[in-house]
Amino acid sequence: MAKTPITVAYGDGIGPEIMTATLRILEAAGAELDLETVEIGEKVYKRGIDNGMDPKAWDSVRRTRVLLKAPITTPQGGGYKSLNVTLRKALNLYANVRPTVAYSPFVETTHPKMDLVIIRENEEDLYAGIEHRQTQQVYQCLKLITQPGSERVIRYAFDYARANGRKKVTCFVKDNIMKFTDGLFHKEFERIAAEYPDLEHETMIVDIGAARLANMPERFDVVVMPNLYGDILSDVTAELSGSVGLAPSANIGDGFAMFEAIHGSAPDIAGQNIANPSGLLLAAVMMLIHIGQPAVAEKVHLAWLRTIEDGIHTRDIYREGSSKKLVGTDAFADAVIERL
Amino acid sequence: MAKTPITVAYGDGIGPEIMTATLRILEAAGAELDLETVEIGEKVYKRGIDNGMDPKAWDSVRRTRVLLKAPITTPQGGGYKSLNVTLRKALNLYANVRPTVAYSPFVETTHPKMDLVIIRENEEDLYAGIEHRQTQQVYQCLKLITQPGSERVIRYAFDYARANGRKKVTCFVKDNIMKFTDGLFHKEFERIAAEYPDLEHETMIVDIGAARLANMPERFDVVVMPNLYGDILSDVTAELSGSVGLAPSANIGDGFAMFEAIHGSAPDIAGQNIANPSGLLLAAVMMLIHIGQPAVAEKVHLAWLRTIEDGIHTRDIYREGSSKKLVGTDAFADAVIERL
Ligand SMILES: CC(C)[C@H](C(=O)O)[C@@H](O)C(=O)O
Numbered sequence: 001m002a003k004t005p006i007t008v009a010y011g012d013g014i015g016p017e018i019m020t021a022t023l024r025i026l027e028a029a030g031a032e033l034d035l036e037t038v039e040i041g042e043k044v045y046k047r048g049i050d051n052g053m054d055p056k057a058w059d060s061v062r063r064t065r066v067l068l069k070a071p072i073t074t075p076q077g078g079g080y081k082s083l084n085v086t087l088r089k090a091l092n093l094y095a096n097v098r099p100t101v102a103y104s105p106f107v108e109t110t111h112p113k114m115d116l117v118i119i120r121e122n123e124e125d126l127y128a129g130i131e132h133r134q135t136q137q138v139y140q141c142l143k144l145i146t147q148p149g150s151e152r153v154i155r156y157a158f159d160y161a162r163a164n165g166r167k168k169v170t171c172f173v174k175d176n177i178m179k180f181t182d183g184l185f186h187k188e189f190e191r192i193a194a195e196y197p198d199l200e201h202e203t204m205i206v207d208i209g210a211a212r213l214a215n216m217p218e219r220f221d222v223v224v225m226p227n228l229y230g231d232i233l234s235d236v237t238a239e240l241s242g243s244v245g246l247a248p249s250a251n252i253g254d255g256f257a258m259f260e261a262i263h264g265s266a267p268d269i270a271g272q273n274i275a276n277p278s279g280l281l282l283a284a285v286m287m288l289i290h291i292g293q294p295a296v297a298e299k300v301h302l303a304w305l306r307t308i309e310d311g312i313h314t315r316d317i318y319r320e321g322s323s324k325k326l327v328g329t330d331a332f333a334d335a336v337i338e339r340l
Numbered sequence: 341m342a343k344t345p346i347t348v349a350y351g352d353g354i355g356p357e358i359m360t361a362t363l364r365i366l367e368a369a370g371a372e373l374d375l376e377t378v379e380i381g382e383k384v385y386k387r388g389i390d391n392g393m394d395p396k397a398w399d400s401v402r403r404t405r406v407l408l409k410a411p412i413t414t415p416q417g418g419g420y421k422s423l424n425v426t427l428r429k430a431l432n433l434y435a436n437v438r439p440t441v442a443y444s445p446f447v448e449t450t451h452p453k454m455d456l457v458i459i460r461e462n463e464e465d466l467y468a469g470i471e472h473r474q475t476q477q478v479y480q481c482l483k484l485i486t487q488p489g490s491e492r493v494i495r496y497a498f499d500y501a502r503a504n505g506r507k508k509v510t511c512f513v514k515d516n517i518m519k520f521t522d523g524l525f526h527k528e529f530e531r532i533a534a535e536y537p538d539l540e541h542e543t544m545i546v547d548i549g550a551a552r553l554a555n556m557p558e559r560f561d562v563v564v565m566p567n568l569y570g571d572i573l574s575d576v577t578a579e580l581s582g583s584v585g586l587a588p589s590a591n592i593g594d595g596f597a598m599f600e601a602i603h604g605s606a607p608d609i610a611g612q613n614i615a616n617p618s619g620l621l622l623a624a625v626m627m628l629i630h631i632g633q634p635a636v637a638e639k640v641h642l643a644w645l646r647t648i649e650d651g652i653h654t655r656d657i658y659r660e661g662s663s664k665k666l667v668g669t670d671a672f673a674d675a676v677i678e679r680l
C-alpha cells in the first residue's frame with residue numbers, strides 16, 4: 001500500500017508523550033503513514049508568530065491535507081490567538097465530530113449505556129473572533145450564524161448518522177431567546193431533516209437538552225449544535241463517560257481534516273509519563289478511517305479496547321477494585337501494542 | 341404583623357395549579373401576605389401586548405416590588421419577546437440565584453452530596469436582545485458584558501456566600517476565546533475576590549467547569565457566571581439533583597425581586613393535577629426570607645422537607661421502592677400543610 005502523507009504536531013505539555021505513544025502504536029499496527037513533523041504551539045507563539053503555527057507547518061498541512069495534532073499551550077496574556085480556532089477556520093473544518101462512549105464495566109461511569117456523537121459546528125458562533133471594547137466598561141462579542149455554515153454542518157450530521165447506522169439526530173438551540181441566529185440554525189435543521197425521512201429527528205432548547213444529556217446521555221444518538229454549546233457539552237459527555245482523557249475529535253472540512261484529543265495540554269502533569277494517550281489514539285483511529293485505512297483502524301481500536309477491558313489503566317481512569325494494573329503512558333502503549 | 345403586599349401571577353400551563361398549591365401552603369403557614377393577582381403570559385400576548393404583561397401588572401409590581409411568578413407560555417412565532425427577560429431587564433434584576441440541593445436518599449440522585457448555588461448574571465450576555473439579520477444568510481447576535489454588570493453580580497455572589505456560610509466562590513468563563521467579554525468578567529472576579537480574603541475563590545474555563553459540575557457537583561459551593569452559561573448549567577445541576585421540578589430561583593435587583601421555579605409551563609401535563617409544585621414553593625420560601633418573614637419561611641421549608649422525606653412524591657420524583665406514596669399537585673400540598 002502507498003504510504004499516506006500526514007502532518008504530525010507534538011504540541012506542548014503532555015502532547016509529546018501522548019503523541020509518541022500514539023505513533024508507536026500506529027507503527028506497530030502497520031499503518032502506512034509518511035509522517036511530516038511540524039512545530040506548533042508555545043515555542044512558536046514565543047517566536048512572535050501570533051497564531052502559534054509557522055509558515056512551514058502551514059505548507060505541510062496544505063500539502064498533506066491531514067493533521068494529527070497533540071494539545072498545545074497558548075501563552076497567557078494578550079495578543080495570542082487560539083491556534084485551534086485559527087486552524088479550524090483557515091482550513092474550513094466546519095464539522096467537529098466528538099463521539100463519547102461508555103466502556104462499562106471496565107471504566108467507571110454513571111451512564112454505562114451512553115454511546116453518542118456530538119457534532120459541533122466549528123467555525124461560527126462566538127468563535128468567529130469578532131470582539132471589541134466599546135468603552136472601558138462595555139465589551140462586545142459577535143455571535144455569527146450563517147445559512148451556509150449551518151446547512152453544511154447539519155447535513156454532515158445527517159450523513160454521518162446514516163453512514164454510521166445511527167437512528168436519530170437531535171438539535172440543540174436557544175431560539176426562544178436568539179430567534180434570528182439560533183432560529184436560523186433550527187430552521188435549517190428542520191429543512192434538512194425532511195430530506196432524511198429514514199432518520200428520526202428532534203430539537204431541544206439547549207438548557208433542558210443539556211440537563212437531559214447530563215442525566216440521561218443514553219437517550220441520545222447524534223446531537224448537532226452551534227459551536228459554543230458543542231464545546232461545553234462535549235466536555236460534559238466525555239467526563240460522564242469516564243474521563244475527558246478518553247475522548248477523541250475529528251475536525252472535518254471538504255479539503256482538510258484535523259484529528260486531536262478533546263482535552264488540553266495539562267502542563268501540571270507534563271513530563272511525568274502518567275497522561276492517558278487514549279483521546280489522541282482514538283483520534284488517530286478516526287484519522288485512519290478518514291484516509292482509507294479502515295483495517296488498521298479496526299486493529300488499533302480493538303487492541304486499545306482489549307487493553308481497557310484487561311484493566312490496564314492510566315491514573316485518570318484507574319479505580320481500586322475494578323482496574324487491574326496502574327500504568328504510565330509508555331506502558332499503556334506497550335500493552336496496546338502487545339494486543340494488536 | 342403587617343401584611344406584606346406582593347404581586348402574584350398564575351401564568352400558563354401548569355402555572356395555575358402549582359401557584360394555587362403554593363399559595364394554599366403559604367396561607368396555612370401563616371405568611372402575612374397581601375396578594376395582588378395580575379395576568380401575564382399567553383393571553384396577554386394574544387391581546388397584542390408583545391412582552392406578555394399588561395400595564396396594570398407593571399403598576400402592581402412597581403408598587404409591591406416583589407413578584408411571585410408561575411411559568412408562562414410564550415406563543416410560537418415571530419414578534420413575541422420573552423417576558424422573563426423583559427422583567428429581568430425592566431426591573432434591573434441583575435442576580436439570578438439558583439440553589440440546587442440533593443435530597444438523598446429521599447429523592448433519587450447520582451450525587452447525594454450536592455449542595456450548590458449558581459448565581460447567574462441576569463441582564464447581559466446574549467440576552468441583551470441585540471440581534472439582527474444582516475443578509476438573508478447572515479445573522480448576528482451581540483454578546484454584551486459590562487464592567488458594572490459584572491461587578492454587581494460578582495459582588496452579590498461573594499456577599500451571598502458570606503451571608504450564607506458558604507466557603508468558596510467559583511467563576512466560569514470562556515476567556516481563552518472571548519478575551520474581551522469573558523476576560524472582563526474574569527478580571528472583575530479576581531479583583532473583587534481580593535476583597536473577600538475569608539472566602540476561597542477559583543476560576544475555570546466553562547467547558548471543563550461544566551464537565552466537573554456534571555460529574556462532581558459536590559465539589560462546588562457558590563458558582564458565578566455570565567447569563568447563558570448560567571441558564572444552561574442551572575438546568576443541568578437541577579436535573580442531576582433529582583428533577584428540574586425541584587429547583588427554585590430568585591431574581592434579585594436593588595429595587596425589585598422576582599421569584600419563580602426554573603422550569604417551564606409544561607403545557608403537555610397542564611390541568612392534570614400531576615405537576616410538582618416544589619420549584620415554585622421553594623421560590624416562595626426564598627421570597628419569605630427576602631421580605632423579612634424568615635420564621636414562616638423555615639416553617640414551610642421544614643414541612644416541605646418532611647413531606648419529601650416521608651416519601652410523598654409527585655410523579656417526576658416518584659420511584660418504586662424508595663418513594664412511599666404517589667400524589668398529585670393538590671394532595672402534595674395537603675401533605676405539606678399537614679406537616680406545618
Ligand atoms: C482550546 C479551546 C480553544 C478549544 C475550544 O474552545 O474549542 C477546546 O476547548 C476544544 O474544545 O477543542
Ligand SMILES: CC(C)[C@H](C(=O)O)[C@@H](O)C(=O)O
Nearest residue numbers: 176177207422424425571602
Ligand atoms: C424561558 C427562558 C427565557 C428562560 C431563560 O432562558 O432564562 C428560562 O430558561 C430560565 O432559565 O429562566
